Amino acid sequence: MKIFDTLSSAEKELDTSSIVRIYVCGVTVYDESHVGHARTIIVFDTLRRFLESQGTNMKFIQNFTDVDDKIIDRAKAENVSADTISTKYISSYFDGFDKLNVKRADSYPKATEHITEMIDLVKDLIDKDYAYVSKNGVYFAVSKFKEYGKLSKKKIDELVAGARVEVDETKRDPLDFALWKFVDDEPRWESPWGYGRPGWHIECSAMSLKYLGSNFEIHGGGRDLIFPHHENEIAQSECYSGENFAKIWMHVGMVTINGEKMSKSLGNTKSVDFVLSRWGPNIIRLFCLSGHYSKPIDYSEDMLKETITKWRQVENCYVELLHPIKDESPNRPESLDSKIVEPKIILYKKNFEDALKSDFNTSLALSSFFNIVNEVNNMAAHEFVTEHVSKLYLPEFKKMLEVLGLKIMEPIHEESVRIYELITKRNAFRAQKKYREADEIRQQLEHMGVILIDHKKRTLWIKQEKIGVGN
RNA sequence: GGUGAGGUGGCAGAGUGGUUAUGCGUUCGCCUGCAGAGCGAAUUUAUAGGGGUUCAAAUCCCUUCCUCACCUCCA
Numbered sequence: 001m002k003i004f005d006t007l008s009s010a011e012k013e014l015d016t017s018s019i020v021r022i023y024v025c026g027v028t029v030y031d032e033s034h035v036g037h038a039r040t041i042i043v044f045d046t047l048r049r050f051l052e053s054q055g056t057n058m059k060f061i062q063n064f065t066d067v068d069d070k071i072i073d074r075a076k077a078e079n080v081s082a083d084t085i086s087t088k089y090i091s092s093y094f095d096g097f098d099k100l101n102v103k104r105a106d107s108y109p110k111a112t113e114h115i116t117e118m119i120d121l122v123k124d125l126i127d128k129d130y131a132y133v134s135k136n137g138v139y140f141a142v143s144k145f146k147e148y149g150k151l152s153k154k155k156i157d158e159l160v161a162g163a164r165v166e167v168d169e170t171k172r173d174p175l176d177f178a179l180w181k182f183v184d185d186e187p188r189w190e191s192p193w194g195y196g197r198p199g200w201h202i203e204c205s206a207m208s209l210k211y212l213g214s215n216f217e218i219h220g221g222g223r224d225l226i227f228p229h230h231e232n233e234i235a236q237s238e239c240y241s242g243e244n245f246a247k248i249w250m251h252v253g254m255v256t257i258n259g260e261k262m263s264k265s266l267g268n269t270k271s272v273d274f275v276l277s278r279w280g281p282n283i284i285r286l287f288c289l290s291g292h293y294s295k296p297i298d299y300s301e302d303m304l305k306e307t308i309t310k311w312r313q314v315e316n317c318y319v320e321l322l323h324p325i326k327d328e329s330p331n332r333p334e335s336l337d338s339k340i341v342e343p344k345i346i347l348y349k350k351n352f353e354d355a356l357k358s359d360f361n362t363s364l365a366l367s368s369f370f371n372i373v374n375e376v377n378n379m380a381a382h383e384f385v386t387e388h389v390s391k392l393y394l395p396e397f398k399k400m401l402e403v404l405g406l407k408i409m410e411p412i413h414e415e416s417v418r419i420y421e422l423i424t425k426r427n428a429f430r431a432q433k434k435y436r437e438a439d440e441i442r443q444q445l446e447h448m449g450v451i452l453i454d455h456k457k458r459t460l461w462i463k464q465e466k467i468g469v470g471n
Numbered sequence: 472g473g474u475g476a477g478g479u480g481g482c483a484g485a486g487u488g489g490u491u492a493u494g495c496g497u498u499c500g501c502c503u504g505c506a507g508a509g510c511g512a513a514u515u516u517a518u519a520g521g522g523g524u525u526c527a528a529a530u531c532c533c534u535u536c537c538u539c540a541c542c543u544c545c546a
Binding site: 038040055068156179183213225228229251253255298302312313371377378379380381382433435451462 | 472473474484486506541542544545546
């Protein structure tokens with residue numbers, strides 16, 4: 001498959017013949033995650049699911065930044081340890097993302113557990129004269145790395161001219177960034193240069209090299225990490241290893257709200273917790289995959305409400321496929337012959353996969369998925385979803401759901417029994433044309449989240465996912 | 472100011488030279504005991520403005536305008 005690489009500004013072929021190593025920059029655990037984080041994580045989760053569906057072997061690593069000024073500030077404000085804060089938000093992260101049906105990465109390395117590796121890396125950079133010890137810490141000398149700026153397409157002199165960089169007399173060059181910061185307060189670790197904390201970028205270099213080695217296949221994250229985070233990672237890692245750091249840099253666009261980037265500093269975030277209660281996992285996933293991953297998407301109530309409609313159609317399709325009518329009809333239309341149907345499904349499947357193979361175009365892939373959904377619902381309306389049809393459509397439908405990470409609610413057995421009883425009762429009323437009584441039962445079922453589908457000879461029911469309860 | 476990505480129907484969103492994806496919305500009609508799902512028609516001869524190349528442009532080139540992101544912590 002092809003993926004757009006930020007570094008070369010071109011689509012690059014991803015080699016899936018051997019193990020695909022992916023490193024995704026995760027979150028700094030100082031607060032609740034929001035939809036912006038969710039989008040990035042969901043995009044990579046879906047990429048991973050797709051590669052798995054193609055039989056690709058991979059190693060998928062995502063870090064937690066658990067030492068950082070904001071964590072420490074928060075800890076001080078709440079009068080607890082930094083560890084208490086990071087532990088709390090890591091657990092909250094998993095709560096949310098498990099609910100979003102995000103598969104667990106192979107490993108979630110934490111910065112604090114890789115201090116030794118980071119120190120070794122810094123030591124090496126000093127030995128090779130790429131870094132120097134100064135009054136406030138150890139810094140990476142940007143001017144020593146000729147290719148600095150290659151990812152973000154920035155010129156070193158223009159960056160200096162920009163002068164938004166912090167002025168620090170102890171640095172040789174204002175662009176130099178900290179690999180190790182000397183500090184007096186906790187948390188801090190011993191190093192050959194004195195007690196301190198690691199700089200922000202060094203953890204990802206140390207951990208990706210440790211778990212994936214040099215020149216791994218995909219390094220991912222949000223667009224806003226391109227500079228300075230990923231730029232600095234490249235500088236450190238390539239000076240250390242002397243090798244290319246990552247083959248493909250894949251960056252996910254921002255989630256905006258009213259056209260503005262969703263971020264903590266703007267105070268316009270919607271937390272994962274909130275959106276889960278408001279929309280549920282499937283709507284959020286569909287929403288996050290509805291546009292191309294590299295472009296921004298705008299969070300709006302209207303968009304998400306539209307997505308609910310689509311999800312209801314998916315649920316409808318699933319129930320119809322699950323309960324096909326007996327395949328005895330002698331006057332089955334020719335259009336339902338395997339000869340006609342099979343190639344169509346093969347085409348949808350191909351379109352779905354081709355879309356994803358072409359720079360992971362989930363938007364286009366979704367249109368194939370909805371081709372199936374709409375086609376099945378159409379057939380269902382005409383009482384054409386036979387066992388024969390279902391056998392052809394259902395497996396492909398399920399595979400797509402799995403790749404997209406969507407999960408249709410399954411009712412519990414006890415409840416099913418009760419629902420079945422009520423439906424039987426209602427149909428008895430209907431047979432007697434006692435529609436008021438029948439409608440009362442339907443309403444009662446609706447309160448249980450159950451929607452009925454009356455067909456000519458039978459009534460199907462959908463246990464709908466409860467959506468739109470939060471506010 | 473610099474760098475990057477964009478501007479496609481009422482809305483969302485594909486499409487990188489030639490059959491106007493796909494979905495949602497709205498209106499009307501049909502189907503249904505009524506719903507759900509579905510069908511038909513309309514909204515819709517959509518490609519920011521201007522110029523150019525071409526038999527042919529949303530797609531290539533030039534230009535103007537606009538939006539967003541990054542240049543400070545950020546997914």
